[in-house]
Amino acid sequence: MTINKTKNGNELLLSLEGRLDTLTAPELEKEFGASLAGVTSLVLDFEKLEYISSAGLRVLLSAQKVMNAQGQMKVCHVNETVMEIFEVTGFSDILTIE
Amino acid sequence: MKEKLRSLFYKLRVRLTADEMFHETEVQANRLGALILLCSGIILVLILALTAMGVFLLPLSSVFSPTIQAIVEIIILLIVCHAVKCDAWWLKHLLMIGLVFVYARLDCMLTHKAAILMVLPVVFSSRYFSRRLTVFTSILSTVVFFFSAAWGATHGLINLNIVTFPAGTVMIATGGFLGEAIQNAGASDKMLVTNTLIFDYLPKWLMFSITSIISCNIARRGREMVVTQHDKDVKSARIESELNLATRIQADMLPNIYPAFPDRKEFDIYATMDPAKEVGGDFYDFFLIDPDHLCMVMADVSGKGVPAALFMMASKIILANNAMMGKSPAQILSDTNAAICSNNREEMFVTVWLGILEISTGKLTAANAGHEYPVIKRSDGGFELFKDKHGFVIGGMSGVRYKEYELTLTPGSKIFVYTDGVPEATDSAGSMFGTDAMLAALNKDPAAEPERILKNVRGAVDEFVKQAEQFDDLTMLCMEYKALSDTEQ
Numbered sequence: 001m002t003i004n005k006t007k008n009g010n011e012l013l014l015s016l017e018g019r020l021d022t023l024t025a026p027e028l029e030k031e032f033g034a035s036l037a038g039v040t041s042l043v044l045d046f047e048k049l050e051y052i053s054s055a056g057l058r059v060l061l062s063a064q065k066v067m068n069a070q071g072q073m074k075v076c077h078v079n080e081t082v083m084e085i086f087e088v089t090g091f092s093d094i095l096t097i098e
Numbered sequence: 099m100k101e102k103l104r105s106l107f108y109k110l111r112v113r114l115t116a117d118e119m120f121h122e123t124e125v126q127a128n129r130l131g132a133l134i135l136l137c138s139g140i141i142l143v144l145i146l147a148l149t150a151m152g153v154f155l156l157p158l159s160s161v162f163s164p165t166i167q168a169i170v171e172i173i174i175l176l177i178v179c180h181a182v183k184c185d186a187w188w189l190k191h192l193l194m195i196g197l198v199f200v201y202a203r204l205d206c207m208l209t210h211k212a213a214i215l216m217v218l219p220v221v222f223s224s225r226y227f228s229r230r231l232t233v234f235t236s237i238l239s240t241v242v243f244f245f246s247a248a249w250g251a252t253h254g255l256i257n258l259n260i261v262t263f264p265a266g267t268v269m270i271a272t273g274g275f276l277g278e279a280i281q282n283a284g285a286s287d288k289m290l291v292t293n294t295l296i297f298d299y300l301p302k303w304l305m306f307s308i309t310s311i312i313s314c315n316i317a318r319r320g321r322e323m324v325v326t327q328h329d330k331d332v333k334s335a336r337i338e339s340e341l342n343l344a345t346r347i348q349a350d351m352l353p354n355i356y357p358a359f360p361d362r363k364e365f366d367i368y369a370t371m372d373p374a375k376e377v378g379g380d381f382y383d384f385f386l387i388d389p390d391h392l393c394m395v396m397a398d399v400s401g402k403g404v405p406a407a408l409f410m411m412a413s414k415i416i417l418a419n420n421a422m423m424g425k426s427p428a429q430i431l432s433d434t435n436a437a438i439c440s441n442n443r444e445e446m447f448v449t450v451w452l453g454i455l456e457i458s459t460g461k462l463t464a465a466n467a468g469h470e471y472p473v474i475k476r477s478d479g480g481f482e483l484f485k486d487k488h489g490f491v492i493g494g495m496s497g498v499r500y501k502e503y504e505l506t507l508t509p510g511s512k513i514f515v516y517t518d519g520v521p522e523a524t525d526s527a528g529s530m531f532g533t534d535a536m537l538a539a540l541n542k543d544p545a546a547e548p549e550r551i552l553k554n555v556r557g558a559v560d561e562f563v564k565q566a567e568q569f570d571d572l573t574m575l576c577m578e579y580k581a582l583s584d585t586e587q
Contacts, residue, residue, distance in 0.1 A: 022402050053518075053522075053570075054399075054401065054518075055401045057447075058400040058445055061445055061447065062445045065445070088468065089449060089491050090468040090488050090491055090494075091468070091490070094494070094495060
C-alpha cells in the first residue's frame with residue numbers, strides 16, 4: 001500500500017493506494033500517529049483503495065475518534081467493494097462518506 | 099504433518115546445549131581441515147610434477163624429498179581423521195600442527211614466492227570459534243615459519259632482491275638464471291640467511307600478526323554468535339510451545355464434540371474453525387439457554403494472532419454470559435458492547451451475528467453487529483444470502499443500539515453463518531473466492547447434513563486457493579432445523 005500525503009494548513013489529505021489489511025494497517029496507524037496533531041479537517045481519498053480488512057477498519061475507527069474531538073473527517077471516492085464492507089460492518093453509519 | 103515436523107525440529111534443536119553445538123561446530127571444522135589437507139596434497143603433487151617438467155626454477159633433488167615428506171604426512175593425517183570420523187577433542191590441535199608443517203615445507207622451497215602460506219593455518223583456525231586455538235596456531239606458525247625461512251634461504255628459491263656482495267665482486271654469466279650466477283660468485287650462507295630473515299621473514303611476520311589479530315577476533319565473535327543464536331532458539335522454541343498450547347486452549351473453548359446434542363433430534367448443528375496463524379480471532383459458539391432455546395454465535399475480531407485471540411476469549415465469555423441470562427439478541431449485543439467499550443483502549447472490535455432459535459416453534463430471532471450476511475436455506479429451496487439489518491461492530495463505540503429480526507424456520511430449513519475468511523479467501527493471483535462461489539458450494543448438495551455442507555464449502559475454498567497460504571481465519575457454522583418424527587410428535 002502507498003500513502004500520498006498533502007498538507008495545506010490545518011487540512012490533511014491522505015490518498016491510499018492498494019490494500020489496507022493486517023500487513024499494511026500499521027503503516028497507516030503510524031501515519032495518523034505522526035500527522036494528526038493540529039489537523040481540523042482530514043480527508044481520506046479511497047479512489048485507488050482496492051480492499052479494506054478489519055485491521056484497516058480498526059485504524060479508521062481510531063482516526064474517526066481522534067477527529068471527532070478536534071475537527072472533522074471525510075472519506076471520499078469509495079469503490080463498491082470497500083463500500084460493501086463499510087455497509088456490512090456498520091461503518092457507513094459512523095463515517096462521513098462522500 | 100508439517101506442524102508436527104516443525105515442533106519436533108524445535109524440540110530437537112533445543113535439546114542441544116551450547117556445548118553440544120560447539121562440539122558439532124568442531125566436528126564440521128575438522129572435516130573442513132581434512133578437505134584443506136586433501137587439496138594441499140593435490141597442490142604438492144602438482145608442484146612436484148611441474149618441477150619435474152622444468153616449469154619451476156628449482157632443482158628436482160631439493161623439491162623431491164620435502165614434497166614427498168609432506169604428502170606422506172597428509173596421508174597419515176587423513177587416515178587419522180577417517181579413523182576417528184573427524185570427532186576427537188585432540189584432532190584440532192593435530193590438524194593445526196600438521197597444516198603448519200606441511201605449509202612450512204612448501205615455504206622452504208618456494209620462499210618469497212608463496213608468502214601467503216604462513217597465514218593459511220591461522221585463518222582456518224578461526225573456524226573453530228576458539229580463541230585459544232587461534233593463539234596457539236599463531237605462535238606455532240611464528241616459530242615454525244622462522245626456521246623454514248632460515249632453511250629456505252639456502253635451499254629454496256633465492257630472492258634476488260636481498261642478495262648483497264662486497265664491493266668489487268665479479269659475477270660471470272654462464273647462461274641460464276641469475277640465481278646460478280649468484281651461487282657461482284660465492285654468496286655466503288650466513289649473508290643469505292640473515293638477509294632473508296630481516297628482509298623477507300620480518301615484514302611477512304608483521305602482516306601475519308595483523309591476520310592473527312583479525313582471526314582471533316573472528317573466533318571470539320563467532321563463539322558469541324553461536325551462544326546468542328542458541329539463546330534465541332531456546333526462546334523461540336518456548337514461544338512456539340506456548341503458542342501450541344494456546345491454540346489447544348482456544349480450540350477447547352469452542353464446542354467441538356459432535357454430535358453436540360445427541361439426545362436432541364429436532365436440530366443438527368456443526369461448526370469448524372481453522373485459524374490462519376497459531377491462534378485466531380474468529381470464533382463460533384452454540385449452547386442451549388434452556389431446553390427450548392438454542393443460541394448460535396458467529397464472530398470475527400479485528401486483526402489476527404495473539405492480540406485477536408485474547409480479545410476473542412473475552413468477547414466469547416461476555417456474549418455467552420449475557421445470553422444465558424435470557425436476554426433478547428439485540429439486548430445481548432448492546433450489553434456486550436457496553437461491557438467491552440468500558441475497557442478497550444486498543445480500540446479492538448468484534449463483528450457478531452447472534453441468533454436464538456426457539457426449538458419448539460422454529461422461530462429464529464437474530465441480531466447482527468457488523469457481521470457478514472447469514473445464508474438461509476428454506477425447506478423447499480436452495481441456500482440464499484439473507485440481507486439482514488446491520489448494526490455497528492461491537493467495541494467500536496459505546497451506546498450503540500442493535501435491531502433484531504425474526505424468521506420462522508420450517509422443518510428442513512438450514513442456516514449457514516461464516517466469517518469473512520470464507521468469501522475473502524484469496525488465491526495466489528490475488529482474486530477472491532467471493533460470495534457467489536460460496537453460495538454455489540453450499541448449493542452443490544443443499545440437502546446434505548451440516549457436517550457435509552461445511553466440508554463442501556471447505557473443499558471449494560481449498561480448490562480455489564490451491565497453493566496460496568491461508569491468510570485469514572476460516573470459520574463456519576451450519577444448523578439444520580429438522581421435522582420431528584411422528585413418534586416424537
